[in-house]
Amino acid sequence: MRTLDSPWTLGGHPLPNRLVLAPLAGIGNWFVRLQARRYGAGLAVSEMVSSFGVKHGDARTHREFLRIHPDEHPVSIQLFGHDPDVMRAAAATVAEAGADLIDLNMGCPVRKVCKTGAGASLLDDPDLAVAIARGAREGSGLPVTVKLRSGQRPGERTGAHLARRLVEEAGVAGISFHPRHASQQHKGRPDYALAAELVEALDAPVMISGGIADEERALEAFERTGAAAVMLARGSLGNPWRFERLLGRRAETPTPGEVVEELHWVIDRAEEHLGVERAGRYLRKFYPWYADTLGLSKGQREALVTAPTTAAARAAAEGLATPSGDALAVATL
């Protein structure tokens, strides 16, 4: 029987299990990826990074987006863009920065990205998509994977067709498949039957993404699609314990003390990454995830989710941890 904790190989990299942290824009930096790895994820993919930003040597892109922690290998950096030559150069820089794999974004439905010809708009331009993937592979010498969707609009299967061409013509090592249409954004039921067809037809491993909100859904997606691995996205936010639970390494939900301790770890790492002031602003989107994991009511979470600074967030978090670590009910995972 296939299990989530069994090893596999992606682009020549041995991976210890079938759990992958999905790319998450504005979120999947080195410490979020490192966190996922600490809790057992076999592979973590970065937030999407502009190939143009990388090629044109934007200092912040390099310092922040291409930062890789020594303990997070193997790591995949996701690039987006619409120009094969720019992608080739950017991929070379990503390889120099120490990435083990490159993932290409051909699924992002956001207008700002699509109107440049990148992201999901590549589903409608398979020749260009193949040239971009080839450029990334040749430029970096690394295995390249591509994350894509079923199509732009309901009823389309352009993503599945493109996946085949990417593997056959561009030598792509694997496909991350999010079987929702770009027009659905991140809502609606993912089409796992279509994903199962792709798994069957493709001569490369498929990682399934979409709708993996909890452990039950992760197992359902893994079993129903036959995919090589499952990608945790929104379901992992503020809840790295899901990786441990899916790997059978723990049964119980985290205590409030554990959640608060983890939140301190996140705040420390964010300060290290961005400096105290920027970290305070950046982390505002993170706090509600931890408040959800703690199962806090509106009143209980107020001080944390409105914390204007990291110091205020630390103080609010302290108020939530109890010496015994069990006074608050932690949300069911």
Ligand SMILES: Cc1cc2nc3c(=O)[nH]c(=O)nc-3n(C[C@H](O)[C@H](O)[C@H](O)COP(=O)(O)O)c2cc1C
């Ligand atoms: C806030 C957010 C940011 C995302 N950023 C990216 C990204 O940078 N690259 C990408 O390929 N997909 C991105 N996605 C899509 C996710 O990787 C994933 O495919 C999607 O959330 C579906 O999985 P889920 O339903 O389990 O959350 C993003 C999704 C969300 C919610």
